[in-house]
Amino acid sequence: MSLNLQTYTEHFTNPLYLESGRILEPYDITYETYGTLNDDKSNVVVVCHALTGSHHAAGVYENETKAGWWDGLIGSKKAIDTDKYFVICSNVIGSCFGSTGPMSMQHPHLEPYRYKFPVVTVKDMVKAQRILFDRLDIHRVHAIVGGSMGGMQALQFAVHYPNFANKIIALATTYATQPWAIAFNKVAQESILNDPDFKQGYYDPDILKEQGLSGMAVGRMAGHISFLSHESMRTKFGRDYKLTDGLYELFGKFQVESYLEYNGYNFTKWFDPLAYLYITKAINIYDLARGFDSLAESLKRINADLHLISFKNDLLFKNFEMQEIADELKKNGNKNYSYIDIDSDYGHDAFLVELEKFDNYVKDALNG
Amino acid sequence: MSLNLQTYTEHFTNPLYLESGRILEPYDITYETYGTLNDDKSNVVVVCHALTGSHHAAGVYENETKAGWWDGLIGSKKAIDTDKYFVICSNVIGSCFGSTGPMSMQHPHLEPYRYKFPVVTVKDMVKAQRILFDRLDIHRVHAIVGGSMGGMQALQFAVHYPNFANKIIALATTYATQPWAIAFNKVAQESILNDPDFKQGYYDPDILKEQGLSGMAVGRMAGHISFLSHESMRTKFGRDYKLTDGLYELFGKFQVESYLEYNGYNFTKWFDPLAYLYITKAINIYDLARGFDSLAESLKRINADLHLISFKNDLLFKNFEMQEIADELKKNGNKNYSYIDIDSDYGHDAFLVELEKFDNYVKDALNG
Numbered sequence: 001m002s003l004n005l006q007t008y009t010e011h012f013t014n015p016l017y018l019e020s021g022r023i024l025e026p027y028d029i030t031y032e033t034y035g036t037l038n039d040d041k042s043n044v045v046v047v048c049h050a051l052t053g054s055h056h057a058a059g060v061y062e063n064e065t066k067a068g069w070w071d072g073l074i075g076s077k078k079a080i081d082t083d084k085y086f087v088i089c090s091n092v093i094g095s096c097f098g099s100t101g102p103m104s105m106q107h108p109h110l111e112p113y114r115y116k117f118p119v120v121t122v123k124d125m126v127k128a129q130r131i132l133f134d135r136l137d138i139h140r141v142h143a144i145v146g147g148s149m150g151g152m153q154a155l156q157f158a159v160h161y162p163n164f165a166n167k168i169i170a171l172a173t174t175y176a177t178q179p180w181a182i183a184f185n186k187v188a189q190e191s192i193l194n195d196p197d198f199k200q201g202y203y204d205p206d207i208l209k210e211q212g213l214s215g216m217a218v219g220r221m222a223g224h225i226s227f228l229s230h231e232s233m234r235t236k237f238g239r240d241y242k243l244t245d246g247l248y249e250l251f252g253k254f255q256v257e258s259y260l261e262y263n264g265y266n267f268t269k270w271f272d273p274l275a276y277l278y279i280t281k282a283i284n285i286y287d288l289a290r291g292f293d294s295l296a297e298s299l300k301r302i303n304a305d306l307h308l309i310s311f312k313n314d315l316l317f318k319n320f321e322m323q324e325i326a327d328e329l330k331k332n333g334n335k336n337y338s339y340i341d342i343d344s345d346y347g348h349d350a351f352l353v354e355l356e357k358f359d360n361y362v363k364d365a366l367n368g
Numbered sequence: 369m370s371l372n373l374q375t376y377t378e379h380f381t382n383p384l385y386l387e388s389g390r391i392l393e394p395y396d397i398t399y400e401t402y403g404t405l406n407d408d409k410s411n412v413v414v415v416c417h418a419l420t421g422s423h424h425a426a427g428v429y430e431n432e433t434k435a436g437w438w439d440g441l442i443g444s445k446k447a448i449d450t451d452k453y454f455v456i457c458s459n460v461i462g463s464c465f466g467s468t469g470p471m472s473m474q475h476p477h478l479e480p481y482r483y484k485f486p487v488v489t490v491k492d493m494v495k496a497q498r499i500l501f502d503r504l505d506i507h508r509v510h511a512i513v514g515g516s517m518g519g520m521q522a523l524q525f526a527v528h529y530p531n532f533a534n535k536i537i538a539l540a541t542t543y544a545t546q547p548w549a550i551a552f553n554k555v556a557q558e559s560i561l562n563d564p565d566f567k568q569g570y571y572d573p574d575i576l577k578e579q580g581l582s583g584m585a586v587g588r589m590a591g592h593i594s595f596l597s598h599e600s601m602r603t604k605f606g607r608d609y610k611l612t613d614g615l616y617e618l619f620g621k622f623q624v625e626s627y628l629e630y631n632g633y634n635f636t637k638w639f640d641p642l643a644y645l646y647i648t649k650a651i652n653i654y655d656l657a658r659g660f661d662s663l664a665e666s667l668k669r670i671n672a673d674l675h676l677i678s679f680k681n682d683l684l685f686k687n688f689e690m691q692e693i694a695d696e697l698k699k700n701g702n703k704n705y706s707y708i709d710i711d712s713d714y715g716h717d718a719f720l721v722e723l724e725k726f727d728n729y730v731k732d733a734l735n736g
Contacts, residue, residue, distance in 0.1 A: 178607070225555070239547070257554045261558070318598055
């Protein structure tokens with residue numbers, strides 16, 4: 001069966017009340033769907049994206065070659081089987097792929113918000129999606145699945161909309177962002193802010209994409225370290241040199257340097273720096289327990305079946321963070337959760353690249 | 369007994385033949401001594417400093433409050449006991465605290481070398497020290513001790529001057545810099561190179577120290593992540609906010625952000641960016657096995673008693689790197705080595721801050 005990829009943008013004129021007390025109004029949400037909604041609307045699977053992801057989670061657009069970011073997981077006969085499920089993935093507010101973010105026009109002006117854009121939180125991102133689903137007349141879903149910041153969203157859905165999803169599957173994520181993740185984000189934020197081409201937020205986005213914002217490239221390089229692991233770096237790069245003209249250069253460039261350069265500078269061609277600042281802020285201030293007396297109290301709200309998946313060598317969201325959620329659930333007497341720690345050398349990137357290590361778990365969790 | 373701190377600078381007019389094939393000529397080496405040289409010159413302990421360290425390893429200068437970087441380890445009745453040993457610590461060539469580096473004047477011109485400074489290696493740093501000791505009429509020493517890049521120097525001494533030291537003590541270091549360490553250095557290098565105030569190396573050092581080179585600050589922030597560990601960051605910072613006017617700010621600044629900012633920007637006031645580029649390059653290309661068929665072959669050259677100390681949660685030089693040296697020594701049938709892995713939460717910084725965890729080992733290794 002075909003993937004039946006559809007892309008839409010919904011426009012909302014009602015105010016979105018944000019956690020900060022501020023209002024976003026009006027706003028757009030761009031989203032993508034795969035598969036077919038069944039008659040009783042019982043086959044919806046929501047997929048949530050990570051920091052620099054988008055609504056384009058699966059399939060390949062016409063005239064493009066690169067597939068969506070979880071294409072290996074979503075599709076006909078895949079773990080999230082589009083023959084069976086109707087999958088929805090939306091671009092989070094604050095991002096830069098169609099949903100309203102800092103470079104969107106600030107109504108009624110024809111100028112971008114830039115720093116006037118309000119701070120958004122992961123809870124706000126989830127709330128906006130909940131309103132989108134209302135619009136689509138979907139009031140309960142089969143499952144919500146996400147990794148990294150997508151996993152944060154899945155957990156926020158579980159806590160704040162406890163009767164909305166039957167199942168929650170959260171990968172490579174945490175209950176509250178820990179200092180090492182904040183530290184990596186800090187490097188990127190400072191690097192962007194200090195770049196004179198960033199013009200204190202008053203850059204021309206077209207020129208910036210053309211020339212590449214080196215400050216964001218450097219920040220992204222730091223990010224890439226946190227996405228890898230010592231093991232994967234050793235396997236992938238070792239101390240190999242990048243070959244130039246067939247020569248082994250004694251004092252030349254290492255493969256790992258070349259990898260960071262390529263990924264760092266290339267990133268600036270497709271992501272917006274203000275969106276990067278706003279989303280990393282959202283990640284930093286993410287705390288499932290905010291508004292509750294404790295993490296335990298927040299987790300008590302969860303009614304869905306909860307499936308937690310961590311990766312052993314993840315440097316960004318350490319596996320013990322997921323273990324801590326599982327421990328709290330156990331103490332709470334929750335019987336409807338599972339936790340597995342996947343033995344992978346890939347580090348944080350595993351949730352995007354080593355699908356064969358966990359796709360069966362996702363499949364079983366969805367179908368079980 | 370007094371520490372007997374003395375600071376000197378020696379000037380050398382003979383050329384220093386570098387590993388790259390280039391020549392450094394003339395050059396200076398600034399060094400410090402503690403304790404008193406005994407009559408038969410049998411009580412010399414050489415201490416080697418890390419990336420941003422200097423010859424000032426112990427004691428407090430007049431009118432200053434901050435002690436040398438290993439003051440807790442070096443002194444009367446301390447692990448490196450200056451009542452007994454005559455300690456020498458020299459600033460490496462390529463650095464910026466008195467020894468010749470990229471901002472030194474390029475003789476006979478009255479202009480700094482800047483990029484005309486040759487690439488130096490850890491082996492070159494060691495060679496220059498060996499020549500300094502010759503000048504001081506010291507042809508054999510009791511021990512060489514160092515951590516991080518200081519440990520690299522200690523190991524290079526052991527391999528290239530096998531009859532020079534009785535004992536080698538190397539902490540928190542490696543036999544060849546691995547891709548994760550190169551990756552952290554890459555972030556710092558790119559960040560410095562991209563900063564317009566760096567002026568492609570043609571900056572005014574006084575102005576730069578005054579205003580602070582933000583590109584180097586950001587690079588140093590990334591460095592600080594690698595010096596810490598997940599455990600130490602959790603203990604030290606958690607998700608605590610920096611208090612401002614006594615208010616707990618919901619969306620304010622995290623302690624970890626404040627720590628990185630302070631250390632990053634402050635660093636630019638006391639370290640030179642070109643020196644940072646040259647020394648990180650030296651670290652990246654450090655490989656004990658260069659010039660040998662294998663690491664095993666290079667290690668076979670060692671005659672000294674070798675003591676290896678790693679730290680369990682070191683993110684920069686992983687404990688398994690030291691284990692690999694120990695494994696090779698064992699395979700080689702070497703009987704004169706010891707290896708211990710210290711249980712510390714401090715990460716790489718442990719060799720500078722958690723002295724009580726290893727000072728007895730250093731003491732025993734020196735005296736045993």
